[in-house]
Amino acid sequence: MSYWNEKVALVTGASRGLGLAIARQLVSQGATVILVARDQEALTAAAETLATLPGMAVPMAADVTSDDDVKRLEQEVAARFGALDLLVNNVGISSRGKLLDTQLADFRRQWELNVISAIRCVQAFAPLLIRRKGHIVNIGSLASKSAARFIGPYATTKFALAGFTQQLRLELQEEGVHVLLVCPGPIARDDAGNRYDDQASDLPPEARKPGAGVKLKALDPDKLATSILQACERRQADLIVPWKARILFAVSQISPCWGDWLQAKFSSRNKG
Numbered sequence: 001m002s003y004w005n006e007k008v009a010l011v012t013g014a015s016r017g018l019g020l021a022i023a024r025q026l027v028s029q030g031a032t033v034i035l036v037a038r039d040q041e042a043l044t045a046a047a048e049t050l051a052t053l054p055g056m057a058v059p060m061a062a063d064v065t066s067d068d069d070v071k072r073l074e075q076e077v078a079a080r081f082g083a084l085d086l087l088v089n090n091v092g093i094s095s096r097g098k099l100l101d102t103q104l105a106d107f108r109r110q111w112e113l114n115v116i117s118a119i120r121c122v123q124a125f126a127p128l129l130i131r132r133k134g135h136i137v138n139i140g141s142l143a144s145k146s147a148a149r150f151i152g153p154y155a156t157t158k159f160a161l162a163g164f165t166q167q168l169r170l171e172l173q174e175e176g177v178h179v180l181l182v183c184p185g186p187i188a189r190d191d192a193g194n195r196y197d198d199q200a201s202d203l204p205p206e207a208r209k210p211g212a213g214v215k216l217k218a219l220d221p222d223k224l225a226t227s228i229l230q231a232c233e234r235r236q237a238d239l240i241v242p243w244k245a246r247i248l249f250a251v252s253q254i255s256p257c258w259g260d261w262l263q264a265k266f267s268s269r270n271k272g
Contacts, residue, residue, distance in 0.1 A: 009023075012088065027056065044059050074128075083131045086232065095152040214263075
């Protein structure tokens with residue numbers, strides 16, 4: 001029997017992409033999954049794609065940047081299910097741009113979506129998760145460990161999410177709650193290569209590419225979702241995909257200059 005059978009999970013940003021892939025893996029293994037996003041119509045459509053699987057998908061529209069929406073969501077989950085086994089903070093946004101040209105409003109927007117929304121959801125659902133000694137998964141990025149050029153406020157927010165996750169892991173150890181930081185490379189998507197065209201017109205060509213030009217194969221969201229759930233079952237502290245990125249991160253800790261050199265070597269701007 002699957003580890004996730006009859007467990008209750010909540011996934012934010014679940015109407016598409018990685019969030020939907022994680023929900024699909026959970027429902028296929030018999031879990032009840034609360035799909036959360038702002039668009040009720042998109043959520044309903046996503047839930048319908050999971051209807052034939054063994055578990056159950058429950059769409060609940062909510063804006064995780066709203067205190068009132070998250071409080072309402074927590075109350076509904078508590079009333080209907082009584083506990084929670086897994087919280088996946090997947091919602092987030094990325095961009096392109098030079099830091100000196102980025103408006104403070106753009107920093108605030110990404111800070112709210114990429115960091116505060118996760119903090120808000122963790123604080124709201126922690127009592128339910130503690131009750132079941134469950135799992136918290138925060139979806140970071142390779143940019144949680146190493147910043148690249150031209151990605152605007154993204155690395156700033158993902159580094160902050162990594163710090164929050166580490167402290168949370170230490171503080172919840174005695175409660176038996178597992179906390180996982182996921183740091184994936186670029187994830188395959190239909191608009192890869194052109195989604196930043198309106199933001200990168202005055203930037204080098206590599207800025208338009210996935211990962212701002214990092215030389216990595218795009219990740220299959222379904223395979224990544226499988227790896228994330230397996231990491232939860234093993235109660236890992238972090239999951240870095242691809243694994244070889246750990247080399248860059250380790251070198252960067254020893255010598256930032258060497259880390260910058262390695263990052264340049266494995267990006268599109270290196271012509272050698």
